[in-house]
Amino acid sequence: MVRDLSADLKACAINTATLGFQAPIKEVVEAVARAGFGALAPWRREVEGGDVPAIAKQIRDAGLKVSGYCRSTYIPANTRDGFRSNVESNKRAIMDAAVLGADTFVMVVGGLPLHSKDIAGARQQVKDATAELLRHGKELGVRLSLEPLHPVYAAERSCLTLTAEALDWCDEIEGGTLDPWLGVCLDVYHTWWDPNVLSSIARAGAARRIFNFHVCDWLVPTEDVLNDRGMMGDGVIDVKALRAAVEAAGYRSHVEAEIFSVRNWWTRAIDETLSITRERFATAT
C-alpha cells in the first residue's frame, strides 16, 4: 500500500533549499512546523558557525525530525592534502549531523578535480573517503546516504550518477549487512530517466539501503539544469510511480521536497511555497 500523503503530512519533509535560503534557519524551522510537516533537511550553510545544539533543540521542540543533513564537501582533489582536507571537512559535518539528530548525512560526492579528465580516479577517491567516513558515521550514530546525481552534473558535482553504481559502492564498501549504515538518497530529478531505475529501487529496497527519497519535477523546457527544478506535478516525471516503487521496496521514511528554483519558487514567500508543496504532496506525489 502506498501511503496517503494527504492524510500523513508527518511523512513529508521539506528540504530547506526549497525555500531559497531567504530566512534564517530559526524562521524556517518555525514555518515548516507551522505548516504541519514532519521533518526538514537543513543545509550546512544554515547551521555551521551557528549554535548547533540550540538549532537541534529548536527543531526537536518544534516536533520536527531531521530527514537529512545536506551535504558533503566534494571529495575528489588533485592533491593528497586536498583530499584529506575534504575528508576532514566531512567528518566535522557528520559531527554536526549527529548533534542535529539527522537521520542521514547526504553525500553529494563531487565531480572531477580542476583540469582532470580522470573520472575513474575521482570515483576511487570517493570510495576511499566513503569507507573512512562510514567508520566515523557509525561511531557517531549517523548513517551516510550516497546521492547519485543526474549525469549532467558528472563533471562538476558528482562522478556518481547511476543508482546501480551507488549500490555497487555500498556493497563494495560495507558488504552485505542486515542493518546498513551506508545507503542511497534517491531523488526523482536525478533518476527518472534511468531505464534501470525500477530495478535499482527494488535492489536498494531489498538491501534496506533506501535512506532518503527526494521529490521535485523536471520542467520542459528546463532553463537551467541547476536551479530550474519544478514543483511535483509541473513537469514530466511520473513522481507517483516512483514513490510507489520506493514504498513497494519497503521505504517508510520521509518523502522530502527539494526544489532548486531561482526563477519561481525562490521568489515566493516561504509560507506560500510551503502551502503549495503540501498540496502537491497530496495530489502529485
Add this chain to the structure above:
Amino acid sequence: MVRDLSADLKACAINTATLGFQAPIKEVVEAVARAGFGALAPWRREVEGGDVPAIAKQIRDAGLKVSGYCRSTYIPANTRDGFRSNVESNKRAIMDAAVLGADTFVMVVGGLPLHSKDIAGARQQVKDATAELLRHGKELGVRLSLEPLHPVYAAERSCLTLTAEALDWCDEIEGGTLDPWLGVCLDVYHTWWDPNVLSSIARAGAARRIFNFHVCDWLVPTEDVLNDRGMMGDGVIDVKALRAAVEAAGYRSHVEAEIFSVRNWWTRAIDETLSITRERFATAT
C-alpha cells in the same frame, strides 16, 4: 593499435553541424574536401528539398564518404497518426540516405510526447518503429545507428540514454547476427560520464554494432547543454581513452567531429574551424 589520426585524415569526418550551417551544403562539401577530411555527415535540413542525387554526386566527386545522415524524426507521439507520420518521415529520410550513399542513418529517437510522463511507453514506440525502419533500411541498403543521448535530453530529445540500453534494443529487435544492420552511434559527449561506458563499448564491438563514433568535448562550465559543446581537448572528456577503447573493440570506420557551439565555433569562418578540428584530431583525439 590505435590509429594515428595525424597521418590518417581520411579516417576523420566532419559532421556539418560543427560548421554552424552557415553556408549551403555545396560550399560545405567543397570546404571539407579542401581541408583533406575523408568524410562528412550532412543534416536533412541541408539536403531535403534539394537535388539529392546531385548532392550525392558532388560528395562522391569530391572524394568524400558520407559517414552518417543526420538524423531521424523523433518517433514517440501521443496518437497513432502522429506515430505513423513520424515513421513515414523517417522512411523518406532513409531513402535519401540511400541516395547519398550514407554509411548509416543516425537515429536520435525522441523524448516524451507533449505532456506525457510515460517514458516506458515512449521507449516501446521507438522499439516498434525501429523494427519497421530496420526492414526498410535493409531493403535500401542503409544501416540504422541508434544514438543514445546524454540523459539531460531524456525529456525532449531521446528517451534512449544508456549505451547498454541501446545494445539491449539491438539484440531485442535484430537478434544476434554476424553482419548487423542495426547498431549504435557512440558520441563521447553522451557517454563519457557512464560508469559502464567501457564495458558497453566492448560489448558493442564484440557484436559489431559500433556504427559511428562522434567526438567533441564537455566544457566546464557548460553554459548551455544543447549548444555549448567544446572542441576536443578543451574540456574534461578523456577523448583519447574512449577512442582507444572503441578501436580496441574493432571499430575502424570514421572518427567524426560533431560540435554544437553557438558561442564559439559557429561564430568562426568554416575554414578556420576545419583547420583547428584537423589539428585536434591529431593532438586531442
